[in-house]
Amino acid sequence: MFDNARLTRIADWMQGYVDGRRFAKASVLIAHQGREVYYHDCGHRNLATQTAWQRDTVARIYSMTKPVTSVALMQLVERGLFNLDTPVSEFIPEFSDMHALVPEAKSLDQTAPCAAPTLHQLLTHTSGLSYAFNPGLVGRAMMERRIEFRPSQGSLAEMCSKAASLPLAFAPGRRWEYSVGIDIIGRVVEVVTGKTLEQYFIQEIFEPLGMTETRFSVPKASSDRFAACYTPLAEGGFTTGRATHGADTLRLIDGSDASPFLAATLQSGGGGLVGTIDDYLKFTESLRTGGDGIIGPKTLKFMMRNHLRGEIADMGPSSFAEQPMEGMGFGIGGAVVLDPARARCPGHVGDFSWGGMASTFFWIDPVADLSVLFFTQLIPSSAYPARSELKALVHGAMT
Incomplete structure (x- = not known):
């Protein structure tokens, strides 16, 4: 070989x-x-x-954390608890009233109503969410408001709420943009299981695989x-x-x-x-x-x-x-x-x-x-x- x-x-x-x-x-x-x-x-x-x-x-x-979180979410899908077309708003209500920037928008207030991203769109970076280091209006706003999901920035629930307060960079499904979508998926795992993300990882992934460190x-x-x-x-x-x-x-x-x-x-x-x-x-x-x-x-x-x-x-x-x-x-x-x-x-x-x-x-x-x-x-x-x-x-x- x-x-x-x-x-x-x-x-x-x-x-x-x-x-x-x-x-x-x-x-x-x-x-x-x-x-x-x-x-x-x-x-x-x-x-x-x-x-x-x-x-x-x-x-x-x-970001090599992302495949681990994705496996966690798919474990719950395998158990029949929801399907991938489920809107994230069913788990995190802050995503219920969503707006996306209109094409060629020059400011954050140039938006149109849109559907809440689905779990599948969050997992595949087609949700309309972004990252603070990405170009564009939403990325810049995330940087200014420190929506970065860093380890010292409070709780996952609080940061997800902040992310939901911004408009989406585009209507879900229209484009691909690397994003905090799988961070939001981590919060869905917490809401569904009633455990912290680490507790769930330890119980369902790390301990079964012997990942002690x-x-x-x-x-x-x-x-x-x-x-x-x-x-x-x-x-x-x-x-x-x-x-x-x-x-x-x-x-x-x-x-x-x-x-x-x-x-x-x-x-x-x-x-x-x-x-x-x-x-x-x-x-x-x-x-x-x-x-x-x-x-x-x-x-x-x-x-x-x-x-x-x-x-x-x-x-x-x-x-x-x-x-x-x-x-x-x-x-x-x-x-x-x-x-x-x-x-x-x-x-x-x-x-x-x-x-x-x-x-x-x-x-x-x-x-x-x-x-x-x-x-x-x-x-x-x-x-x-x-x-x-x-x-x-x-x-x-x-x-």
Whole structure:
């Protein structure tokens, strides 16, 4: 399956990023048919202390939380508690009286009434919601009002109410725009189950899979293994627009000893989890092998199909995304490769993947029976083309 000599190129590639001060650290883990075939790490989880980045390092996985939340929601769908066409307003009343910006709107008051987004639209980023780092009127308003779902911003219920107070960027179903929709889904899980999102994750996903180190707050027993996070930007890492690179390519943006992730108050289903690379492998392997008892295999196949009417690029996005838009569709909680050539990146049709703002990334290859994970801690994830480079390295090593 793999040429071991070609696999060693991955270590050289990673070391080049570390030596060039583009990443402070990195790790890659590859499993084939459930058996580990490659692991390598290099660099430092904290540059100030020169502590080595090791396999048990705890990292912020940001939007790699989204597939976990999506599985949680689909577990409830499997139990017949609701269907995906259910309006979110049935669970969160603040979304009952919705308005969307009219095309070419120049201000937030230029709106028309619209339906509340459905659960399916929230899961697939076609709801009309946005992100504070996206361009446009709604993204700018979210930034001004700090509707960001960060771990120190109160409760999930409060932040969902704030998100509902803004108009939608477009009428639900009209376009694709990367959004806080799966954060809202996290709140739906709480409302339906009567549990906090973390309580539900622990009971229904983490404990069954043996994921002991993935939580919304860094476990106290793991705090000495928590990584620092860096940015190459001068003005801050959370931006997808025009950004200025600073003189220091590894400027500290969130330390390991004073981070809001040490004691999170807001459990963000769209981006709040921290964990280890081995813990996340347990989750990706459960998806690759058909659910591992946490969800049905037919449900997983449904989730990993393209749920858009074409590729993401066909739906007029103006937002940031964690993946290419051409040649890519979107399923429930992750991207799906429709055409590797259109995506301009080696892969197989049906590859299911997503990444996080701190440049973490995973993909499941159902054709080659692979789970591949890349962990580092650099914001934003658009800083370097590491993800496409890694896919090329892995495919180049296949026999």
